[in-house]
Amino acid sequence: MKKIIIPALLAVAMGVSAQDAKQILETVDRNMSSRNRIFESDMIIHGRRSSRTISSRTYSVGDKQSFTEYLSPPREEGTKMLKLENQLWIYSPSTDRIIQISGHLLRQSVMGSDLSYEDMMDDRKLTDIYDATLEGHEEIDGRDTYVLNLTAIVDDVAYYSQKIWVDSERFVPLKQEMYAKSGQLLKRTTLSDVQKIQGRWFPMTMVYKDMLKDGSGTEFRVKSAKFDQDIPDYIFTKAALKQ
Amino acid sequence: MIRFLLKGILRDKSRSLLPAIVVALGVFLTVFMSGFFKGIMTDMIDMNAKFTTGHVKIVTRAYAENEDQAPIDLSLLGVSEMKKQLQQEYPDMVWVERILTGGLLDVPDENGETRVQGPAMATAVDLLSPDSKEAERMGIQNSIVKGRMPQKEGEALISDEFAEKFNVSPGDEVTLFGSTMNGSMMFKTFIVSGTIRFGVTAIDRGAIFMDLKDAQMALDMDDAATEILGYFKDKPYDDLAARKLEDSFNARYSVESDEFSPVMIRLAETAGMSDYLVIAENMVSIMIFVFVIAMSIVLWNTGLLGGLRRYSEYGVRLALGEEKKHIYKTTIYEAILIGIIGSIVGTALGLALNYRLQSHGWDFSAITGNIGMMMPSVFRAQVTPAMYVVGFIPGVVAMVLGNALAGFAIYKRKTAQLFKELEV
Numbered sequence: 210m211k212k213i214i215i216p217a218l219l220a221v222a223m224g225v226s227a228q229d230a231k232q233i234l235e236t237v238d239r240n241m242s243s244r245n246r247i248f249e250s251d252m253i254i255h256g257r258r259s260s261r262t263i264s265s266r267t268y269s270v271g272d273k274q275s276f277t278e279y280l281s282p283p284r285e286e287g288t289k290m291l292k293l294e295n296q297l298w299i300y301s302p303s304t305d306r307i308i309q310i311s312g313h314l315l316r317q318s319v320m321g322s323d324l325s326y327e328d329m330m331d332d333r334k335l336t337d338i339y340d341a342t343l344e345g346h347e348e349i350d351g352r353d354t355y356v357l358n359l360t361a362i363v364d365d366v367a368y369y370s371q372k373i374w375v376d377s378e379r380f381v382p383l384k385q386e387m388y389a390k391s392g393q394l395l396k397r398t399t400l401s402d403v404q405k406i407q408g409r410w411f412p413m414t415m416v417y418k419d420m421l422k423d424g425s426g427t428e429f430r431v432k433s434a435k436f437d438q439d440i441p442d443y444i445f446t447k448a449a450l451k452q
Numbered sequence: 453m454i455r456f457l458l459k460g461i462l463r464d465k466s467r468s469l470l471p472a473i474v475v476a477l478g479v480f481l482t483v484f485m486s487g488f489f490k491g492i493m494t495d496m497i498d499m500n501a502k503f504t505t506g507h508v509k510i511v512t513r514a515y516a517e518n519e520d521q522a523p524i525d526l527s528l529l530g531v532s533e534m535k536k537q538l539q540q541e542y543p544d545m546v547w548v549e550r551i552l553t554g555g556l557l558d559v560p561d562e563n564g565e566t567r568v569q570g571p572a573m574a575t576a577v578d579l580l581s582p583d584s585k586e587a588e589r590m591g592i593q594n595s596i597v598k599g600r601m602p603q604k605e606g607e608a609l610i611s612d613e614f615a616e617k618f619n620v621s622p623g624d625e626v627t628l629f630g631s632t633m634n635g636s637m638m639f640k641t642f643i644v645s646g647t648i649r650f651g652v653t654a655i656d657r658g659a660i661f662m663d664l665k666d667a668q669m670a671l672d673m674d675d676a677a678t679e680i681l682g683y684f685k686d687k688p689y690d691d692l693a694a695r696k697l698e699d700s701f702n703a704r705y706s707v708e709s710d711e712f713s714p715v716m717i718r719l720a721e722t723a724g725m726s727d728y729l730v731i732a733e734n735m736v737s738i739m740i741f742v743f744v745i746a747m748s749i750v751l752w753n754t755g756l757l758g759g760l761r762r763y764s765e766y767g768v769r770l771a772l773g774e775e776k777k778h779i780y781k782t783t784i785y786e787a788i789l790i791g792i793i794g795s796i797v798g799t800a801l802g803l804a805l806n807y808r809l810q811s812h813g814w815d816f817s818a819i820t821g822n823i824g825m826m827m828p829s830v831f832r833a834q835v836t837p838a839m840y841v842v843g844f845i846p847g848v849v850a851m852v853l854g855n856a857l858a859g860f861a862i863y864k865r866k867t868a869q870l871f872k873e874l875e876v
Contacts, residue, residue, distance in 0.1 A: 254635060256525060257514065258712070261634060284636045284672070298565075299629075301639035306627050308558050308639070309566040321525065321635015447565070 230341035233355050236380040237373075238334040240409045243436040245270040253428040254322045263320060264432075272332040274445040285320070289450045292330050295365075300450035307450055316367075322427040323396070323419035327367045338363050339371065346377070349384060350401070353377045368395060379403055379410040394420050407436050460786070468790050471751060475794025475851050476801070478747040479843035483802025484833075486739040486842060488809065491834035493731055497689065497719070499652060502590050503575075505722045506681025507689050508545075508697055510534075514711040515678065522573075524553045524633050524671060524678060528714060531677045542697060544685055548586055549677035551576035551667045555630030555638070557610065557660055559618050568618040572610075572658040574628055576667030580604070589683070592648065592661065598622055599646025608642035608662040611655065615647040622646050628660060632672040640670035651830050682716075694718035743846040744853075751854025780859050787855035788848060795847030802843060809833035 248267045253260060264280040275292040279285040287302035297310045315326045335341075339359035347356050354374040361369050368387035376383050381403050387396040396419055400412035411434060418426035443449055501507055511519070515526040528534065531549050538547045557572035578584040579592075579602050587593055593601060597612040599622030610626060620626060627641045642662060649656055668674055682697070684690060698718045707713040720726045731738075769779055813830035 256635060258525065259634075284632075284634075288637060299637065301629075301637065304627055304639040304641045305564060306558070306560060306639060306641065307565045308556070308627065308629050309569070310556075314556055314571075318631070318635070320637060321631055 230343040230355075230357050231336070233343070233357060233375055233380065234336050234339070234341045234359075237375055237382060238336050240379070240381055240411060242272075242332075242334050243409075245436070245438060245440050247433075247435045247438055247440065249432045251428075251430045251432060252320070252322060252324075253430065254320065255425040255427065256321060257424055268440050268444050269332060270440060270445065272334070275330070275332065276444050276449065277329075290329075291445065291447065291450055293445060295330070297326055297330060298447060298450060305451070307447060318419070318422075323417040323422065323424070324427060324429075325367070328396075328417075331367055335359065335373075338366050344372075347374060349374055352383065354383055376403065376410075381410045381412055383412075396420060406434050409436065468786075468793075471787075471790050471851060471854075472794040472797070474747065474750055475791055475847045476798040478743050478750070478850065479795045479798025479847040480801045480805075481798075482739050482743040482846050483799050483839050483843045484805050487802070487806035487833040487835055487839055488831070489731075489739070490836065491806075491810065491832045494834050495832060500722070501683070501689060501719055503652075503655065505717075505719045506548075506679075507684050508682040508694055508701075508716050508718045509722070510538075510680040510682070510701070510714050510716050511678065512712045513706065513708075513715045516715055516717060522552050522554050522678070524551075524631065524673075525635060526712070527551075527633055527673060527676045527678045528680065529676050529712075531680060532675055534714070535680060538680070538682070542682070542701075545682040545697070546585070546685055547680055547682050548578065548584075548589075549664065549680050551664065551671065551673060551678050553630055553667075553671065553678070555628050557614065557658065558627045558629055559620055560625060560627065570614060570618065570658055572614065572628070572660050573655075574630070574660045574662065574667070576662050576664045579661070579663040580665065591650070595648045595650045596646045597649050599644065602645045602661075602663055605663065605666055606641075606643060607645040608660050608666070609646050609648045610644055610661075611657065611659040612647040612649040613656050614658050615644070620644055620647075626660070628662075628670070630671075632670070633676060634672050636672065638670055638672075640666070642666075680714075689719055691718070691720050694720065740842060740845050744850050747846055747850035748853040748857075751850050752857045753854075776863055780863070783855055783859045784852060787851045791848035791851035792844070794851065795844045798847060799840065799843040803835060803839060806833040806835045806839065810835055 246267075246269050248269075250265055250267070252263045252265065254263065261282065263282065263285055265277050266280060267275060267277045269275040273294055275290075277290040279288040289300040291298045291300075297315065298307050299310060300307050310326055315330070317325060319326055319329060338361060340362050341357045341359050344356040344358050347354050353376075355377050357373045357375060359371040359373060369390040370388045372386040372388070373382050374384040375381070381400065382398075383400055383403075385396075385398040385400075386394055387398075389395050396417060398418070399416045400414070401416075402414040403410050403412050405411075411431075413431045413434070415429040416426050417429065510528065512526050512528055515523060515528075518526065528549075535547050535549065538545070551574075553574050555572055555574055556569055558569040559567050561567040577586040577590065579587055587601065592609065596609070598615070599609075602608060608626070610620065615621070622644050624644050625641055626644055627639055630638045632638045642660070648659075648661065664677075668676065684693065695718060698716045698721070701714075701716040705713065706715045766779055770776065809831070810833045813832040815830050
């Protein structure tokens with residue numbers, strides 16, 4: 210009898226766990242994703258010799274369209290990036306050129322930061338690209354978190370698996386570890402300064418650390434975030450890059 | 453007696469022809485292989501010295517640790533002052549700064565948008581200063597396929613392979629996209645002044661050569677360079693002198709706790725180069741050793757066969773009262789003469805082929821096409837004075853050794869059986 214009951218209970222428990230994990234991830238997606246959004250942010254890149262801050266304004270629609278304009282320092286001012294589906298273009302005002310970024314270059318660092326172009330391009334909902342299992346609970350900075358293991362369900366994903374710590378009350382990730390298929394830890398992100406904006410919880414500070422690089426990581430501070438705005442369509446055209 | 457033996461060798465060709473051919477062939481291979489491999493190794497070392505390692509190279513300690521990634525953010529700063537100091541302290545050297553960085557070479561269409569693009573290794577050297585010898589040192593002028601050398605800022609040379617593949621001609625614009633020393637995006641548009649082919653697959657695959665000042669401006673590297681290379685003024689690479697220089701510089705300037713302090717690395721210390729140097733320096737000895745062993749075995753057998761064929765002759769000579777020792781001695785003298793004749797022929801043939809390959813080379817691009825390491829695709833031999841005499845060592849030694857071993861049969865010859873044999 211025991212032989213039947215224990216596996217049955219385990220199966221039920223695992224089913225519940227998977228169901229819970231999926232629900233947690235869906236709630237996270239509801240906080241982190243939106244129909245569209247406009248961010249103004251500072252990216253603080255800590256190099257081995259010095260640190261520098263780059264300010265930008267980003268317009269995004271879903272996970273398919275994104276337009277970023279760099280505002281400062283003067284060296285970067287006027288540089289623009291446009292993402293449409295899986296394509297990325299960069300406009301340089303100094304040369305008046307639009308350069309398409311593709312292939313292995315998408316894995317290169319953006320402006321010496323710990324973020325790659327691929328990281329910046331991939332805005333898909335977690336539930337669209339990962340399957341989740343609930344591992345348990347842990348405490349981060351005094352807050353209870355769900356610990357989820359995510360495994361990719363699509364091929365075109367930058368990280369095969371992730372471990373994610375989700376605030377159990379606000380359903381916002383507080384820490385993420387991204388792994389290669391080999392199991393090697395590639396990146397670690399810590400998210401903090403969670404604020405309620407337009408009815409959703411959102412982390413305003415994110416620190417990305419490329420684990421394959423020396424240095425103390427890249428800090429990404431959201432100065433203002435607006436969700437579900439009216440963004441004109443022309444923003445997401447190549448013509449807008451040169452304007 | 454030498455004259456007598458020489459007459460015997462020349463008149464009785466069946467006695468000398470086969471050993472002489474074997475010696476000539478062995479000596480030919482020794483001389484040819486020594487020159488050929490010496491040439492390849494020397495070219496490889498020379499090419500690496502000119503393009504990447506210098507005779508000594510100065511980089512930051514952090515750069516040295518990650519050199520394979522060409523980490524431009526870990527470059528040397530204050531290079532003018534450093535060069536001035538180096539020039540004062542080590543006047544026997546020529547010091548030059550270079551910048552190496554990876555990037556994307558993008559070719560625009562008529563709207564300024566990407567038409568084609570490919571990865572490229574950018575090398576910045578002093579091309580425009582009137583007293584710079586960098587173009588000459590790297591053989592840039594001689595490697596131009598189309599167009600001309602850059603004559604002003606904003607002009608660059610690109611690899612002919614890249615130009616052919618992406619249909620770029622002199623006068624066209626290309627944009628180099630990468631990162632500055634501070635990590636900012638770098639866009640720099642150049643006018644292609646010419647296309648270039650060095651015959652080195654690792655460089656020819658995708659490269660852009662620009663003036664140092666252009667690169668320093670584009671990469672935010674004012675008075676900075678990824679490396680300073682040092683070359684001995686009037687001599688080729690000398691490992692002993694380089695080691696002394698390296699020890700002296702590192703003791704004075706390199707601080708282990710400061711990752712941005714400079715460190716000097718001599719050519720032999722660069723990954724893999726020490727092995728090449730040892731092989732190049734000992735190539736002649738290696739070839740002699742191999743061929744002395746191989747030819748001795750062959751000539752031993754030839755001597756044994758000759759001994760059998762001259763079995764009756766030795767018998768008659770013994771019967772006439774000649775001593776075994778004397779017969780053995782004349783056999784050795786014969787071997788020396790045949791060895792010298794074969795060595796002269798083999799050396800002449802080997803040198804002739806090496807001289808031909810030294811001037812014309814042997815195109816191996818079909819084989820080296822996919823090799824990433826820096827090696828020439830046209831292999832050239834190198835003739836050195838030693839090659840005029842080096843063949844005589846295996847030629848004579850192997851012949852004498854072979855005959856000395858085979859000649860022991862003379863001592864086993866029994867005169868008692870002689871008349872019985874002669875009756876037959």
